[in-house]
Amino acid sequence: MHRVEATIFAASEPIGREALARVVGKGCSIDLLIDDIREELRGRPYDLVAVAGGWKHLTRPVYADAIRAAVGSNEKASDLSQPEVLVLMCIAYFQPITRAELSSFFGKEISRDLMGHLRGAGLIASGPRSPTPGAPYTYVTTKNFLLEFGLDTLRDLPDFEALEDAGLLSKEKLLAGDIPAGLVEGEAD
Structure with a gap:
């Protein structure tokens, strides 16, 4: 022992x-x-x-x-902006997912800089190539993501529907475009 x-x-x-x-x-x-x-x-x-x-x-x-x-605090997760957290949440729940699929989900172009920041923080990585035309890269969460958020596996993520039922998450609000500034290509984070 x-x-x-x-x-x-x-x-x-x-x-x-x-x-x-x-x-x-x-x-x-x-x-x-x-x-x-x-x-x-x-x-x-x-x-x-x-x-x-x-x-x-x-x-x-x-x-x-x-x-x-x-x-002091050296928490990387606390350094994320609200748009980065929203994109990371979508990647965690819907992986593997392409940047175009993320853009479609949010109704706005997801900036390459935002994705680069999440990749630089070690929270996401390239997943398998998508079977769609052009075979774009997909994104998946990493082992570091699990560690940063105290999860053993992705099954430990809160139930998506339970979050909606509790009023903590609204898929309709996200789909309606009620997204903070910084997600659109070229906008500052």
């Missing part, structure tokens, strides 16, 4: 099941070891969290303000 915890603690990236099996042997139940470690961490300011296809030690959200006060 301590070898698993030490390996996860020392790693800068989430550690997957295969790597942990190399540490303790294939006969050990990784899930039981993780459960035991999480039980020992109960009441501590950090936990062992399944994220981006592996496990990582992360501080509990309740301590976020104290950490920001002491060391």
Whole structure:
């Protein structure tokens, strides 16, 4: 158990099941070891969290303000503009998706600069070529996207329909063109 915890603690990236099996042997139940470690961490300011296809030690959200006060914030996700967040959300839910499909969804041309910023932040990458004429590139989210947003897999995204039902998201509003400035090609973000 301590070898698993030490390996996860020392790693800068989430550690997957295969790597942990190399540490303790294939006969050990990784899930039981993780459960035991999480039980020992109960009441501590950090936990062992399944994220981006592996496990990582992360501080509990309740301590976020104290950490920001002491060391500042280096959260990349907080550096995103509202238009970038909307496009990233659409990529996450509808991937693989082309820039033309995104533009069609929003009713406005999505700027190459916006896509470049999301790619530069490591949140999206090129996906498979689209089977449509011209075989344009598609975009998909990355492992870094999962890590930044604390998701283990894309299945952990909030249910799209539940967000609409809660009034937090309106597909009709997006389709009606009620999109913030900065999505149109050539406009400033």
